[in-house]
Amino acid sequence: MVTIVVGGHFGDEGKGKVISYLALKDKPDIIARAGVGPNAGHTVFKGGRKYGLRMIPCGFINEDSRLLIGAGVLVDPERFLKEVEITGTGDRIAIDERCAIIEKRHKEEDATNEFLKKRVGTTGSGCGPANAERAHRTIRLAREIPQLREYLTDVPLEVNSAIDEGKDVLIEASQGFWLSLFYGTYPYVTSKDTSAGMAAVDIGVGPTRIDDVVVIYKSYTTRVGEGPLNTLITEENIRKYPLWQEILSEAKKKGFTGRGVNDILAHYLGERGTVTQRQRRIGSFDFELARYSAMVNGATQMGITCLDKIFPECYRVRDYDDLSERAKEYIGEIERKVGVNATLISTGPEPEDMIDLRQ
Numbered sequence: 247m248v249t250i251v252v253g254g255h256f257g258d259e260g261k262g263k264v265i266s267y268l269a270l271k272d273k274p275d276i277i278a279r280a281g282v283g284p285n286a287g288h289t290v291f292k293g294g295r296k297y298g299l300r301m302i303p304c305g306f307i308n309e310d311s312r313l314l315i316g317a318g319v320l321v322d323p324e325r326f327l328k329e330v331e332i333t334g335t336g337d338r339i340a341i342d343e344r345c346a347i348i349e350k351r352h353k354e355e356d357a358t359n360e361f362l363k364k365r366v367g368t369t370g371s372g373c374g375p376a377n378a379e380r381a382h383r384t385i386r387l388a389r390e391i392p393q394l395r396e397y398l399t400d401v402p403l404e405v406n407s408a409i410d411e412g413k414d415v416l417i418e419a420s421q422g423f424w425l426s427l428f429y430g431t432y433p434y435v436t437s438k439d440t441s442a443g444m445a446a447v448d449i450g451v452g453p454t455r456i457d458d459v460v461v462i463y464k465s466y467t468t469r470v471g472e473g474p475l476n477t478l479i480t481e482e483n484i485r486k487y488p489l490w491q492e493i494l495s496e497a498k499k500k501g502f503t504g505r506g507v508n509d510i511l512a513h514y515l516g517e518r519g520t521v522t523q524r525q526r527r528i529g530s531f532d533f534e535l536a537r538y539s540a541m542v543n544g545a546t547q548m549g550i551t552c553l554d555k556i557f558p559e560c561y562r563v564r565d566y567d568d569l570s571e572r573a574k575e576y577i578g579e580i581e582r583k584v585g586v587n588a589t590l591i592s593t594g595p596e597p598e599d600m601i602d603l604r605q
């Protein structure tokens with residue numbers, strides 16, 4: 247089986263959490279990281295310890311899985327080596343020798359280019375400038391970096407051989423569909439496409455070999471950096487949303503403050519970027535964008551995370567029948583409007599906090 251996990255909104259949907267669950271539950275032989283590069287920030291818990299990962303596959307928490315980084319992914323050698331050390335995965339991780347390398351000058355350009363910094367709101371990780379240079383064909387590749395030599399491999403060869411042998415492969419995409427360079431809210435997007443098709447390309451797997459595409463959404467829609475968020479919750483429109491009025495009053499009751507409604511909600515929901523620590527904007531679930539991204543991604547299943555953040559009574563629930571009625575209705579509404587079954591419902595940050603409805 248080959249499964250791709252991909253983000254359906256603006257990134258930070260909690261792919262890290264879903265992948266950590268799948269890694270432990272399904273025990274894939276190979277877990278391969280796709281996506282743009284270290285602009286991604288994934289949060290994973292292992293044994294009560296929290297990891298903020300930008301390069302290493304989140305599935306590392308399964309100690310028996312082979313870990314790979316596909317040729318499409320940009321590699322920041324310093325960051326990669328640091329994460330290999332933090333996670334203790336040096337004996338089972340490899341990167342494709344054709345991965346393009348992020349250098350100091352790429353990060354400097356992100357930091358000084360006014361358009362990227364102010365208008366796009368880049369994460370500053372050098373990905374945009376590096377992908378631009380890759381298109382210019384003047385960038386260095388992983389095989390030219392001595393410190394990476396011991397980690398080099400041919401990812402497509404490894405992955406396709408494993409598929410031929412009937413092994414299981416989990417492909418982790420990064421970012422979210424609406425940050426796609428091709429389909430997203432241009433110019434407020436990242437420097438590459440971010441859909442499931444691109445994730446397959448990143449790893450070197452043909453479209454005919456993919457069995458499942460799991461699109462992940464958070465129970466509400468968030469966005470970090472610049473660009474439109476159509477369902478943004480504001481002082482003016484919160485009256486239209488009884489659920490959000492309730493969440494806001496709960497936040498205030500618990501003593502959360504801020505400069506306006508969205509600020510208070512972001513503090514209460516703990517919505518701060520993993521890479522940049524920037525605060526994320528909070529929106530109600532954007533059904534329209536969710537439906538479109540499910541279509542282009544070819545979603546076969548849907549994962550919904552952070553259900554407990556808006557319905558606290560669902561915290562750590564692992565059985566669908568134990569969800570509150572209002573939470574079940576909420577999930578049902580998303581399924582109807584997006585047109586895909588919710589098979590993985592996350593009710594807490596730890597890998598085990600999951601309702602698994604897969605057949």
Ligand code: GTP
Nearest residue numbers: 258259260261262263287288289552592593594595
């Ligand atoms: P991707 O970028 O999509 O991988 O998501 P992420 O892992 O970067 O998401 P992010 O770091 O924004 O995750 C949000 C936070 O919520 C993290 O601290 C996660 O550990 C946590 N989280 C993920 N799923 C759940 C959930 O179902 N309930 C709760 N309470 N927290 C969750």
Ligand code: IMP
Nearest residue numbers: 257285286287367368369436470471472
């Ligand atoms: P860049 O890819 O760092 O240049 O960032 C471009 C835009 O995409 C900015 O608005 C970022 O905030 C956003 N972005 C890039 N990667 C992520 C991610 O992993 N999660 C959320 N937003 C991201």
Ligand code: MG
Nearest residue numbers: 258287288520
């Ligand atoms: Mg993230």
